[in-house]
Amino acid sequence: MIRYPEVFWLFLVLLPYLIISLIRYRTGKRDLKALGGKWREARLLDLYTVKWFFSFLFFSLFIVFTILALSGFQTGSGETGEESNPSSGDLDIVFTVDVSRSMLCGDILPSRLERSAVVIGGLIEHLDRSKYGITVFKGESVRIIPLTEDIESIHNFLGSLDTELLTSPGSNIENGINGAINSFTKGEERRRVIILFSDGEPLSGNIQKAAERAKQEEIVIYTVGAGTSPGGTIPLADGTLVTDNSGNIVVTRLEKASLEAAAGITGGEFFMLSDPAIYNKLAGAVERGGNLLPWENTKIDLYRGFLIAAVLFLLSYFGVRVIKWKDIF
């Protein structure tokens, strides 16, 4: 299987290479006539054509094999690597909660945010031998509780979980995930998990990029979609509803796709906050562990063969040039 198929775009290099080579072949013949003189023109041009052909061939093959070496070609299933994520063991769990105003929406009762707090509160009572941390995000991410065994402090905080915690505007899930990744501590071998609560309406940021980073660091992300697809309005503390610039009432809906993608990339799962069984499903999934093996522990890329071929073709390309043929050039 091919690990980096995107490098095959590099084959496009062959096109300018072909064009330049053909043009240089024609102009080269002309220049050679001018330089070499009439008396040996026929022999020179014959040899030039032969040498041109071989050097063109070898350099093309050099390009092709270099690209193949870069493609991360692997044989076998690629899933035979040793398991690096033990499904049991101590857990580091960072809850990262979207506290943008849309989380006040009442499409999940009592509100998306309050329901999230309830789920977090239940979950931390359930899992043994775990450390918990909490980060919240809007446009920026803030670490509220660093990883700790002290679940009292988590419970204390959940009571004050509110959209007024942060003043930064917007909703940037990429920053949210990155903030959670940064709050893991080093020096211990523990399974690392991020549980993200959000309605998935990112106003900025690239969720996929953050998820790729988490995957690289062997962190599994579980996402919880806070909201429903019909959505709902956003009530404010004074009883009014949030309106947009032209005065229309804003309706916020759950955007599942990005949340599902983030979980999928890291081997986690996506859950709906509105699911009555979410609590058991989430706890079960977190305890089982992620189901994706990291790349680094699977088969090693078979790049050496291609690379040796590439180096040999490069040397042959040099050889065509510097080995004198028929005592001419």
Place this chain on the structure above:
Amino acid sequence: MNRLIFEMPLFLVFLFFIPPTVYFCHFRKDRGGRLLAAFSIWKEDSFTPPFSIKRVLGIFSQVLYWIGAVLFIAALAGPMFAAKERIFLSRGMDIMIVIDESLSMAAGDFPPENRFESAKDVVRGFIGRLENDSAGLISFARDAALRIPPTLDYDTLLKRIDDLELIQLGDGTAIGSGIALSCLHLRNSTAVEKVIILLTDGDNNAGEIMPRSAADLAARMGIRIYAIGIGSDGEVPLEYTDPETGITRRGTYISGYNETLLKEISSTTGGRYFAAASPGALTAIFNTIESMEAVEKRVKVNITTVRLYREFIFAGFILILSGFFFRKLVLGEVFL
């Protein structure tokens, strides 16, 4: 701790073939790729082409090829970036630092500023030396509040220490509340060793929990208390500016902590009592606690490697291609 290693260094032997190959390609007398033309019989030395920018660029483009070749051979050897990480197999201890933030901590007998700032400095230094021991922070005056639960996240811990300010929790000294709150937040700790370091400069005069009962609670939970009494004897000048109102309060203060109480608290829990009359003494006390509480650490070193061969091939590929296009397009190379 981070360095470059090669998976199969034997491949690097091929690098020795580079110099002879360079000679063969560029310095050998009878090399190809050149068109010799004799205009007459010449018996003097051979020509050396005159120095020109074009010639320098020509040599430069050849250098690109050869650096590219070197990178390819290095890539064959499997370059890897290796980072060592210390993994602690044993659970460290949990330390709760309980610091008095009542008004009397503004007393100026601890240079350079006051008792409070000196204590913060010493605590910062103490945390800077920790590894694998979780630490948390509670501050108290009339009330007690958790500033950060016990954690290994020292960066966040240090930030919260910076955020500490005097009399945010009113004025008073609720030693009992401070200890009781620490017990609450150490309740779920799986650490074998649990320690409270209590820094105060006054007598218990607030809060609903008596320090002695709080200490009993700690003793039952297996938490040791190290009690540190801060301050020199006699009258000390005190100056405090409220950061919100800007009102400065000045006066002299007759310092005095309840030595008997602190001794009792520490002895019932199996800890120790210290008197810190100067910042230097405070530092020494923290050093003593550190050496008394040294838990045996079992450590293993994990080496995580990142393969770099693709970066090497990419760099080499770009150099060789740019060398090629440069020679053909800019220099107008005729021969192959």
